Amino acid sequence: MQSHQNPMYHLMNIDKLQNRKNKLVKALIASAASLIDISEEDVLNDAFYLASRETFTYAVLFDESLNSLPIHAQAIIHLKNKWKSWESTGIHAQEVSRWQSFTMEQTAIIHHIWTLVIPAKGSIHPLDGLFDATHRNMKAKMEMNDKVVTCIDAYCQQASDKDAYYELVRQWHDRFDREVVKSIEISPSLKRIVPFAEKFNQFANVRSWRAFLNQQMTINAVKGPLQRQPMAANEPQIENNAPLQDEPASPDQIQVEIRNMTAEPVKFKCMEILEMAAQILDLFQKKLQDICASQQTNSIQNIIRIFPDIQQAENDLNQLQPLLDPLALPQLLSIVSFWKNSSRIHHICKGLSFLSKAVSASIDSTLLDSVCAINERTSGGECALTYEKYRDEIERPLSDNMLTLFSYYSSSSDLFD
Structure with missing residues (x-):
């Protein structure tokens, strides 16, 4: 609006300098304004998307040279119509996104403009209330979308109908580009996945859970086509009467099962996979x-066999906390921590023992011997107790450099003999 090449700008400046008393100037302004067709799109751009005090709509609404002309009433009508549309029909996602991106100054300008048609009541402007509520609604729906996609990505990659679900997700997501937020509802097919997503997604990256799940699903897939004997009433069942095994099969067992099958493995549907996964x-x-x-x-x-990668066992336990006894977790973490670092710990203890003999130092070797004696058959309780004592008396008091030195000494003690 404030352009020196704009005749209306010059007329309005002259009108202001003449204290709005020059009838000729006012007539020229009115005549020029009557030639302008201000559309709803123009008003929405100036009063919302590109709101500023320099727009033509802002001048029409607030400048004394224009706010008594018919074009002012026309702009007000457009604002009222848009507000009614937002209230009754709803707000589009792109409008919500734009609202969230406004600066404080832009928001203040928008409040100033829209208060002409929606007077503020209380501490929260009606515009804020409507857009914030729509944003929460949109955020919840997008989070639901993310949950469903994560679940399909993590658990249904082998499903025979996964592409159909991805297509439903795409169609649902595309609706945010063309429909108002409140009209967009998740399809019934995707909605059925949500409870599974809320249950499974938190464990999607847990190695031990994924290994256990894959073992069971592999067995179910290769056994599915075969006729099964009737099972006990309390035994969990899945499609095709394939029982879920209570003990995880080893990879060798799975390969034997597969070699003994003449039929093709069953290709399960997404919901079948998720229902089986819930039982598993x-x-x-x-x-x-x-x-x-x-x-x-x-x-x-027997404790660590459930973890296919001992290096990830601590991370697994931390992510599996909702499924664990919280009182048992610290000791389990201690056990897997020891086993993950057992080679280095043994070398440290042996290095200390060798070094004490080499320099005739007096060191109580009982703890060192106890640590070195820990093996796969040691009980979890004994392992945790011994490891904590090792950490209190050796690992924590000594620097990492010293521990590394003792470890190297164990590996190279013959060089010092």
């Missing part, structure tokens, strides 16, 4: 609870 998760949780209950007396090998 129950079995997995039961195994974890059994480990928690028996960790004091159970051997290390």
Whole structure:
């Protein structure tokens, strides 16, 4: 609006200099304004998307040279119509995104403009209330979208109908580009995935859970086509009467099962996979609870066998906390931490023992011998107790450089003989 090449700008300046009393200037302004067709799109751009005090719409609404002319009433009508549309029909996602990107100054200008048609009541401007509520609604729907996609990505890659679900997700996502937010509802097919997503997604990157799940799903896939014997009433069942195994099969067992099958593995649908996964998760949780209950007396090998990668076991345990006894977690973390670092710990203890003999130092070797004696058959309780004592008396008091030195000395002690 404020352009020196704009005749209306010059007329309005002259009108202001003449204290709005020059009838000729006012007539020229009125005549020029009557030639301008201000559309709803123009008003929305100036009053919302590109709101500023320099727009023509802002001048029409607030400048004394224009705010008594018919064009002012026309702009007000457009504002009222848009507000009614937002209230009754709803707001588009792109409008919500634009609202979220406004600076404080832009928001203040927008409030100033729209207060002409929606007077503020209380501490929250009606525009803020409507857009913030729509933003929360949109955010919840997008989070639901993300949950569903994550679940399909993590668990349904082998599903026979995964492409159909991805197409439903794409169609749902595309609706945000053309429909108002409140009219966009998740399809019934995708909605059925949501409870599974809320249950499974938190464990999507847990190595031990994924290994257990893959073992069970592989067995179910190769056994599915075969006729099964009737099972006990309390035994969990899945499609095709394939039972879920209570004990995880080893990779060798799985290969034997596969070699013995003449039929092609079953190709399950997405919902079938998720329903089986829910049952398998129950079995997995039961195994974890059994480990928690028996960790004091159970051997290390029986505790850690559920973890396919001992390097990731601590991370797995931390992510599996919702399924674990919180009282058992610290000791489980201690056991897997020891086993992950057992080679280095043994070298440190042996290095200390060798060095004490080489320099005739007096060191109580009982703890060192106890640490070195820990193996797969050692009970979890003994392992955790010994490891914590090792950490208190050796690992924590000594620097990492000293521990590394003792470890190297163990590996190279013959060079010092």
